Amino acid sequence: MKPNPSETKGAAGAAADSPFDGETGEEDLWFLPGPPEEEVDFLPPLPRSDPDERAQIAGWEQAQAAEALHLAQAAVRFGALDERLRRGPEGWRHRLALTEASELSWLSGDRISADRLGLWQAMRISAAGEDTAALQHTAWALRRLSGGPGPGADIAGFLGRHEARGDDPLTGRIAGWNAIMKAASSLHPIVRSCFAFHLWPMAGIGPEGDVLEGAVIAARMSAGEGQDGALFAPLLMSGAGGLRGGGAPQERLQRWLQAVDQGILRAMRHLDQLDRWESDARRCIKPLSGRTPPRLIEVFRSWPMVTAPLAEELTGVSRAAVQRNIAWFEAQNLVQEVTGQGRFRVWRAALNAGA
Incomplete structure (x- = not known):
């Protein structure tokens, strides 16, 4: 028996109108999940950096070459400060370190004055209701600026991060930092310190938003191969402009060298005044x-x-x-x-x- 043409045509039309056979627009698939979104990468860049670390310092090498004259001037003045402190009394170095640590505390938001810091360091005395953690934070900076080993291969020891062992994520970050600093060993110590300061926030080693540790590391690193007179370059005696971020490496280095240059000049004038004051006082x-x-x-x-x-x-x-x-x-x-x-x-x- 032959099928009825009208029935065949009706069945075909019904099949074509089926919602399961035709193409459906995306607006009709509201019940399906959307495409996967790209996950935000919160991992710090240093432990995952490319093996060619030198690519990250190429711009700083060019900046060093462009600022060679200014760099030489700052290096000569730092050498004079180093010799002055090496031949002077021990109190001079402590005085400059205490002043620098106090200035750094204002930059980091702790705002510890020199007299409060001195009382805390000498006698562990603080005012009622005073932030002890802020005092300890600034006292750490004073101790690191006053003496002890610099931030060399043992950056964990310099920072007091003794818990970084084994599979601790901090261990990998410190290893990444050491690799970058080793690649930057060809830079002049003052340029290398500037590079380290601006790289520190991306290292993921210190507290987020805290600039004090990075500034102390950079200040000690700037001393380089000194004669143990000046253990750091006084960056903040002329203001905080040298620590301002933004701009190309050469712009950052220009601000850094100006801060080092002016800070050393102010430190030398301060020592001259202090020397004259002591002579007058002993005569009196x-x-x-x-x-x-x-x-x-x-x-x-x-x-x-x-x-x-x-x-x-x-x-x-x-x-x-x-x-x-x-x-x-x-x-x-x-x-x-x-x-x-x-x-x-x-x-x-x-x-x-x-x-």
């Missing part, structure tokens, strides 16, 4: 007897801000003797009181008056 105390006056001179030489408890701790004499001698120093215009208060007073050497 000749008529005096006792051990307290010369010890106070050493304290004011080493510490930019001095309180009575700090002077008592460092000189080893009684509080009454300290206050009596500081009052005499103040009457001779050798020291200045900076708070204007009757209690919790702070003094500094009157460098301008002694100049």
